Structures are given as C-alpha cells and as structure tokens.
Amino acid sequence: MPDVEVPVLIIGGGLTGLAAALFLRQNGVDCLLVERNTTTSQLLRSTHVSPRTMELFRTVGVQQAVWDTAEKVVRGEYWARTDLPPHHLPRAILRADSLAHVVNEDVIVMEQGVNQFDDVGPVEPVWCGQDRVEPIMLREAVARGARAEFNTEMLWFEQDADGVTAAIRDRATGAERTVRARYMIAADGAGGRIRTGLGIARSGEGTVGHVLNVLFKADLDAILGGRRFLILYLTNRTAPGMLFKLDDERWIFGLFCGPEDIEEGRISHAECADLIRTATGVPDLSIDVHMTMGWWMAHEVVDRYRSGRVFLAGDACHVMPPTGGFGANAGVQDANNIAWKLAAVINGWAGEALLDTYEAERRPVGKETADQAWMRHIQWSNPKEAAKYDQRDQTTITMGYRYASRAVAGEAFTEALPEELDIDGRPGMRVPHVWLERDGERVSSVDLAGDAYALLAGPEGAAWTRAARREAERSGMPLRAYAVGPAMDLDDPGGAFPEAAGIGPSGAVLVRPDGFVAWRAEEAAEDPGTALAKVLDAVTGRAVTATS
Structure with missing residues (x-):
C-alpha cells in the first residue's frame, strides 16, 4: 500500500508547479507538490509577469498581492x-556601450511598447521577481x-x-x-528527469x-540620473551582458559567457563585481x-506534452530565450490549462478525452511563442538581423494566442x-x-469563469x-449563466458586450474555466437546451443527455 494517496502529484515547486497547485485547489482538487530545494526561488531569471498571467492570478485572489510588491510597467x-x-x-x-551612453541617450532602442492594456484586459503587467511572486503563490495554495x-x-x-506511483525522499x-x-504534473524544469525518463525528445x-546571473546591490540610480528601462544590453566585449533592476536596491547582471563559466563557484564574487564595473563602464562602482x-539559453520544444497519466508543463516542455519575457508566463498558462481539465475529469463532469486537448492546445502556443522569443534573441543580439524574421507584436503574443482542439466548438x-x-x-x-x-x-467579462464554465447571453438571451x-x-457540472444587459445579472453600462463578443441581442458565448470561448451562438436557437447540451457533450468529452 502506498504511504500517500492523492489525485494529482506535482513534481517541481517553481512558478509552474505552484501555479498548478493553485489552480487545482481553485477547482477543488487535492494535490501534493514536491520540490527538492529547501524553499522557493532565491535567485531568479523570470521578472516579467504578463497581463494574461495577472488575469489568472486575479481569478485565484493573488493579483493584488503581486501588484503591491511589484514594479509597475x-x-x-x-x-x-x-x-x-x-x-x-x-x-x-535598450542597447548601449555603457551607463554613460544611456545618460547621454546614445543608445539603440531595441523594443519599446505602449503596454497599456486597458482596452484588452482588466489588469496591467508588472515587473516582479519570482523570488517575490513564488512565496505569494505558495501561501495561497497552502491556504x-x-x-x-x-x-x-x-x-x-x-x-x-490507473495512475502513477512515485517514491519520494x-x-x-x-x-x-x-x-x-x-x-502527475512534471514541472521539474528544463533539466528535469521526468521528460527523459519518458523518452520524450x-x-x-x-x-x-x-548566462551567469549575478544578483547585486549598487547605487546605479545615481549614475543613471533617473533614466529607467526593463533591460539594458551592455556591449563591452570583455564583459557583455544584460542589466535589469529588481527593486529599490537590487539589480541583476547577466554575463554572456561560455558553458564552463556557469559552473557554481567558477567565477568568484569579487571577479563578478569587476565584470560588472567593466560592463557598465564605471570602474570605481x-x-x-x-x-x-x-x-x-535555448530554443527547444518537446515532441509531446503528455505521456499516459503524466503531463509536462513549463520549462519541462518548452525552453526559450528570455527575450520577450514569455517563458515563465507560458508555464503558468500551461498549469492553468491542465489543472482545470484534470479537475473536470477527477470531479466527474468531463470525459478522459478532454485531457488530450492539453497538448493539442498548449504545444502550438508553446512552439510559436518559443519561436518569437528566439527571433527577439537574434534581433537583440544583432539588430541588423531583425528584418529577416516574422516577429509578432508583444501584446499579440501575450494576449492573443488561440486554441484549436476538441474542447473548442468552432472553426x-x-x-x-x-x-x-x-x-x-x-x-x-x-x-x-x-x-x-x-x-x-465593476467586474470584467474575463473574471466570470475561473472555477466554472460561464455562459454569457445578450439582453434578449434569457432562453x-x-x-x-x-x-x-x-449534470452537476460547474456552469454559471449570466444575462448581460440593463437591469440583468450583469449590467453592461456601455452596451458594448454583444458587439465585442460577436453576438446579437439573443446570442450567447460559452466561456471555459480558463477564460477562453468554447462556443458561440450569434442568435437564439429553436431548442437552446438541446443545442447547449450537445455543445457541452462535445467540448467536455462526456456523454450528455439532451435537455430542453
């Protein structure tokens, strides 16, 4: 007999694993998370929390805590x-030869975005290191x-x-x-053993x-004279790298180096300080x-996101250059996608076929997002190469990704x-x-799912x-229904929802727990009960007895 029995075992306690635990508990599923390190991340690579990730955090009640501790973009x-x-x-x-060049505005602007998402989503992105985000996620998951x-x-x-058996120590x-x-969810990172154990290439x-990341304190604000950036590429040939700020006191310098230099202890702290002085052009810093x-840094995507009852998520299934800040956010979104689907099956209101849609949906997004990160890496490393690649807008990559699977009823x-x-x-x-x-x-239409499907109908869509x-x-499935319009379940003060959703006054959209549209009826149906039951049968992979 096993010592512990649990519906879902999560291996890995980084951003992806913690997100999986959060979203499973949001949907009422017990889980055990196992992490070999003694605590959450202390030194980080991920700092950009995208608006889409903040939307997901919003559904589990941690958005405000992250917002309060973060730098605003x-x-x-x-x-x-x-x-x-x-x-x-x-x-x-930015790209510059030294901090003095930044002060003199002698820089190449590699990318700058409007990054105001008021008309796209309910929340803005933030700049917050995973050493601050992960404890927030852990506390909420345990709570x-x-x-x-x-x-x-x-x-x-x-x-x-029937399941997975594992030994833990x-x-x-x-x-x-x-x-x-x-x-089991494998969130054990790019170097994790689960993927290789499953033979997934x-x-x-x-x-x-x-890259050798160096976390340090220094008064760079005094040198920069108030000028700020997300990332600065410093092009000193002796110490090339990238510089970014974490908070009031801490910075990270990412030294571009050879594979031998990333070994622990290979470069001493004193040598790191000298390299930073060289890179920034401030010899007495x-x-x-x-x-x-x-x-x-790598650009690789696994051939399969699933092997039987094991699901890969985050860096375990896609690794990409940090350019664009897509990787960690993609991991959180992987976790959200598989968590609600596992919950649906475990809680008995969806069929096993729903789990096949995880790979069908997330692998194309992971591959195309990794491609965009790689293109940006080439551009930011060598700006003359930018025109060769089909780069998509940052907001489009972050907010506009789309799914095609059996869990979506549409073209x-x-x-x-x-x-x-x-x-x-x-x-x-x-x-x-x-x-x-x-x-x-005030509530956003994006807020209405999370732990259930949500049907949003126009002002004449009572049927x-x-x-x-x-x-x-x-059926017992979690499904909420809202009439949207004046003096209805949800007031639509500007009357904007039907047009935004592409429906007429008598139409409706069915929104999945992850906030994605599963199905849309532009107008009323002759038999809405039968039509809806048929749709739910298809998108959840279960047999549904039609009702009227």
Missing part, C-alpha cells in the same frame, strides 16, 4: 524621463488546502493504466515514502548561449554581490499566434474584455441562461 517611450514616479519602469529594451513538501525529491516513478532525514496519484534551434546562478485556427491582435469572441480565443457591473461593483441553469442542475 509603463509606456516604453518614457525611458529617458527623469521624473517617473517611484516603482515605475518603462517597457524599454486553499494544497500540500507542499520542500527539501523533498522524487526518486523514481512508474505509471499504469525527505532530503533532511532520508525518510522515503511512496505516493500513489491518478495523475525536444527539437528546435538548441542552445543559443550561456561600489558593488555588493549577493549570489550567482548560471543557466543556459479551427491555423496559427496559434495571429498576425494582429483581434480578440473578437470567436471560439478558441480568450473572451473579450468588457467592464460590466454586478451588484454595483440561453435558462437552458444553462437547467443543464448545470441536471
């Missing part, structure tokens, strides 16, 4: 202003009932037709236990560079180096990333953002809401 063209409020960073990616065991490693696992005491789970451009971490998209941002309510897209009112409080409520009662 503002319009990129303000990078040279010296009067920006504290804790505001412009979305500007919701997740079990998280740090300083614990998985020794081996095996799966059969407490690294402090050496005590070993066996865990039996119905499913990766393909792509391969390793594109090595006072520097307090806290820690270092080496890592490799399939041929690309996961569109050429231009156009969130118009079609099935497979994230539901359009419209500010509505519920009980006198759809009645059908949805009957179906929820009959």
